[in-house]
Amino acid sequence: MKCSICSRPRTEDSEYCKYHHLANLNLRMRYRDWERAYGSLSWESYLESVSKLSESGKWVREVTSRELCVRKENRPYISRE
Amino acid sequence: MRSKNYELGSGFTLVIAEKPDAGRRIANVLGETTHLKINNIEIQDVRSAFDGKHYVICAASGHLYGIHDRNNKRSVYPVFDVEWLPLNAILSKKRGKSRSRFQFHLASGTAKRIETIRNLSTGAQMFIHACDSDLEGETIGFNILRYACGVSEWNQCKRARFSTLTVPEIRDSFSHLEPIKECIAQAGCMRHVIDFLWGVNLSRALAGAYSKSSRGYHNITIGRVQGPALSFVADREVEIRTHVPVPYWRISALLSKDGVSFDAIYEQTKIDIMSEAQAVKETVSQTGRAKVKSVTRSASEEQPPFPFNLSDLQTEMFRHHGFTPSTTLKISEKLYLRALISYPRTNSQKLPVSIDYDRIINSIGSIQKYKNLIEHLASTRRHFPRQGPKDDAAHPAIYPTGEPPKQLSAAEAKVYDLIVRRFLATFANNAVISEASFQFLIGSNIFTANNRKILKDGWMKIYPVTKHIPSNLPDLKEGDLLKVLSVALESEFERPLVRFTQSSLLKAMEGNEIGTKATRADIISKMIGRGYMTQGNHGYLEASEIGLELTDAMRTHCEEIISVDLTRSVESEIEQIAEGKADQTRVLDLTKVAVSLAVDKIKKSEVEIGAGLANAVALSRSDNIRVGQCPVCSNGGLRIVKSSKTGKRFIGCSNYENGCNAAAPLPQKGTIKVQTRTCPSCKWPLVTVLLRSRSPPWVICPNISCSGRKQE
Numbered sequence: 001m002k003c004s005i006c007s008r009p010r011t012e013d014s015e016y017c018k019y020h021h022l023a024n025l026n027l028r029m030r031y032r033d034w035e036r037a038y039g040s041l042s043w044e045s046y047l048e049s050v051s052k053l054s055e056s057g058k059w060v061r062e063v064t065s066r067e068l069c070v071r072k073e074n075r076p077y078i079s080r081e
Numbered sequence: 082m083r084s085k086n087y088e089l090g091s092g093f094t095l096v097i098a099e100k101p102d103a104g105r106r107i108a109n110v111l112g113e114t115t116h117l118k119i120n121n122i123e124i125q126d127v128r129s130a131f132d133g134k135h136y137v138i139c140a141a142s143g144h145l146y147g148i149h150d151r152n153n154k155r156s157v158y159p160v161f162d163v164e165w166l167p168l169n170a171i172l173s174k175k176r177g178k179s180r181s182r183f184q185f186h187l188a189s190g191t192a193k194r195i196e197t198i199r200n201l202s203t204g205a206q207m208f209i210h211a212c213d214s215d216l217e218g219e220t221i222g223f224n225i226l227r228y229a230c231g232v233s234e235w236n237q238c239k240r241a242r243f244s245t246l247t248v249p250e251i252r253d254s255f256s257h258l259e260p261i262k263e264c265i266a267q268a269g270c271m272r273h274v275i276d277f278l279w280g281v282n283l284s285r286a287l288a289g290a291y292s293k294s295s296r297g298y299h300n301i302t303i304g305r306v307q308g309p310a311l312s313f314v315a316d317r318e319v320e321i322r323t324h325v326p327v328p329y330w331r332i333s334a335l336l337s338k339d340g341v342s343f344d345a346i347y348e349q350t351k352i353d354i355m356s357e358a359q360a361v362k363e364t365v366s367q368t369g370r371a372k373v374k375s376v377t378r379s380a381s382e383e384q385p386p387f388p389f390n391l392s393d394l395q396t397e398m399f400r401h402h403g404f405t406p407s408t409t410l411k412i413s414e415k416l417y418l419r420a421l422i423s424y425p426r427t428n429s430q431k432l433p434v435s436i437d438y439d440r441i442i443n444s445i446g447s448i449q450k451y452k453n454l455i456e457h458l459a460s461t462r463r464h465f466p467r468q469g470p471k472d473d474a475a476h477p478a479i480y481p482t483g484e485p486p487k488q489l490s491a492a493e494a495k496v497y498d499l500i501v502r503r504f505l506a507t508f509a510n511n512a513v514i515s516e517a518s519f520q521f522l523i524g525s526n527i528f529t530a531n532n533r534k535i536l537k538d539g540w541m542k543i544y545p546v547t548k549h550i551p552s553n554l555p556d557l558k559e560g561d562l563l564k565v566l567s568v569a570l571e572s573e574f575e576r577p578l579v580r581f582t583q584s585s586l587l588k589a590m591e592g593n594e595i596g597t598k599a600t601r602a603d604i605i606s607k608m609i610g611r612g613y614m615t616q617g618n619h620g621y622l623e624a625s626e627i628g629l630e631l632t633d634a635m636r637t638h639c640e641e642i643i644s645v646d647l648t649r650s651v652e653s654e655i656e657q658i659a660e661g662k663a664d665q666t667r668v669l670d671l672t673k674v675a676v677s678l679a680v681d682k683i684k685k686s687e688v689e690i691g692a693g694l695a696n697a698v699a700l701s702r703s704d705n706i707r708v709g710q711c712p713v714c715s716n717g718g719l720r721i722v723k724s725s726k727t728g729k730r731f732i733g734c735s736n737y738e739n740g741c742n743a744a745a746p747l748p749q750k751g752t753i754k755v756q757t758r759t760c761p762s763c764k765w766p767l768v769t770v771l772l773r774s775r776s777p778p779w780v781i782c783p784n785i786s787c788s789g790r791k792q793e
Contacts, residue, residue, distance in 0.1 A: 008696060018633070023323040030325040037328045038355055055326035055574045 023059035093135040095205035099212035102418035104140030110251040122197040146224040148277040158285040202230035211241040220269030246420040268659035280304040286683040294691030306596040312643040315632035318624035326574035330358035335566040341555040345528035362570045373561040374520040382511040385540035387430040387469030388478030391598045399584030406602035427476035430469020444483025466507035509540035580621035630697035634690045709766035713743035745783035762789030
């Protein structure tokens with residue numbers, strides 16, 4: 001099975017390849033830091049903010065774009081790769 | 082230049098130089114020279130040298146011999162049966178297709194050179210090895226003497242060692258010839274053998290794994306130095322691409338006294354919680370006045386920099402002029418061959434007294450451009466230069482010889498200028514810098530500001546420095562009151578690590594003792610050439626798909642090849658061979674065992690490794706042509722395709738064979754870049770056309786049926 005974002009193979013128990021999986025893990029880990037920093041922050045707002053930042057890594061931005069498409073807009077993710 | 086009817090006679094001393102330029106220079110220094118061409122190879126005949134001897138000089142052009150696999154079959158590995166062969170013989174064993182025009186010329190040139198040296202050796206009574214005085218030079222000369230000249234008794238050979246191609250040093254080295262140190266040359270040869278065994282076996286194993294998955298061939302190489310260097314770049318790339326920035330806040334206050342305003346920073350430079358930062362800002366804004374709580378003044382001395390070794394020179398040339406390490410090395414070698422600087426491939430940061438400091442400084446003083454600097458130095462000079470910690474048994478640090486430079490190109494002049502300035506700076510006095518740290522109380526919050534001033538420029542006037550930017554704060558004392566003009570709360574995000582540049586990668590390799598001063602720049606260039614990394618804006622190195630996958634595969638299946646420990650242990654074994662402390666056969670046997678184990682590991686997982694590499698190669702090939710997801714069928718990908726019939730490019734869907742006819746024409750001129758945005762009307766990906774002229778980039782929706790396009 002291929003990664004939901006790129007053509008690399010998926011890792012076990014994940015819909016992502018090893019790199020996007022790592023980006024996804026980082027994204028989830030950092031959510032707490034963001035929540036703490038802003039007081040309260042919804043998951044969607046967090047994803048939107050991260051996806052717009054130039055400091056965010058390329059694979060992180062790709063994961064956020066996919067998560068936003070799937071969760072918020074409820075439409076299939078169109079890969080840019 | 083003579084070529085015919087010229088008798089060299091016999092009983093002369095044959096001198097082997099490393100490069101033709103060096104041969105010419107040595108000949109001119111030794112005495113009156115007749116320049117000849119035999120078999121189209123340049124030779125110098127010095128009949129009445131300064132010491133009354135008859136020298137014939139013939140130069141190599143780098144390595145004339147290389148390591149070769151006796152079986153000569155690319156598909157067979159592991160390979161342990163190797164031999165030294167002339168480069169022309171190695172190249173002639175390559176298949177016709179894989180021989181480039183350059184390789185053809187290299188082969189014919191090498192054959193002629195070896196034949197000429199062999200013919201000359203029959204008339205020689207004695208041999209002098211006058212190649213560069215490092216491990217590579219030692220190997221080049223040693224191989225020529227044993228294979229081309231047929232020397233087996235090393236008593237009839239001597240070694241001329243010099244660090245500059247200046248008259249006194251060359252004459253001195255020829256007056257004090259040394260015996261050939263066989264163990265140093267053997268160490269150099271052993272390094273080549275070890276590198277060949279690691280490189281050829283692992284590369285063949287990887288190419289084999291790749292072909293199992295893709296049924297094709299792709300040149301995938303790895304080596305004991307390349308592996309760890311590539312992993313530095315790849316690991317950094319993964320860190321950058323998976324970086325999630327965390328927000329933080331900074332507060333600064335614009336303070337003013339006597340009409341002079343400046344910024345003071347809140348003592349906690351990073352505030353992690355927004356509400357806390359806002360509370361501080363509010364309090365400070367309401368206060369309106371600041372009081373100087375404390376003033377700490379100090380003066381510090383900054384010592385001059387160390388003399389240049391090669392990697393310092395490469396780093397500084399990149400910092401000041403953006404030269405890549407390989408460019409700096411090439412130019413500095415040219416300057417060395419013109420006797421303008423000492424031998425550049427050195428690790429040393431020490432300048433010995435024997436180079437005669439005063440003579441060099443006086444000679445530089447006679448060059449118009451440096452007159453003012455020498456005058457400045459005269460008033461502040463120390464007797465001995467500042468010495469660095471690193472040492473090199475073969476050569477001192479890089480220094481100018483004092484010979485006046487003539488007809489330097491712009492790039493050569495820049496390298497020469499930096500070397501001269503660095504050399505002079507090491508003799509200059511310390512710079513004195515005053516520092517003042519201020520603490521301000523705004524309400525109960527503490528803000529700080531610093532003031533740095535250069536009191537005595539010392540060496541800084543000679544050598545370009547960019548890190549000292551003087552700040553201009555008013556003269557303040559404890560208890561002074563200031564106005565708070567404004568308070569700023571800035572939201573920032575943690576930045577990812579900075580990508581390596583060629584220069585910083587070279588420094589990292591040096592810091593981890595990977596490779597040698599002579600090979601590091603070349604290895605970086607090779608990795609870029611093989612597509613393991615690309616050099617983007619400002620020279621930053623970005624690991625490619627193949628680079629990332631190769632590193633990951635090696636880390637999972639054969640970690641030793643990307644580990645710095647392997648390359649360090651090889652270097653230390655080579656050093657021990659050079660010192661005569663290690664047995665060559667034992668070192669070689671251990672290498673063979675380690676290589677066999679590594680090859681076995683790759684073979685065991687070759688399906689997995691091959692699939693990863695094949696996917697990475699396919700990804701990197703399509704990186705440039707992929708436009709985006711097809712909005713018509715939603716399954717295929719839009720790609721830039723070149724028509725086999727007309728040769729024209731257009732966008733087509735990869736799902737064409739399954740009936741998707743999505744296609745769009747493209748401008749035939751200019752570079753096409755894919756935008757991250759899609760067309761708001763039709764959702765096709767937008768593309769930018771960059772023309773070579775200075776016209777601005779042209780952003781278009783390629784879809785000809787786009788409603789937005791029709792409205793325009």
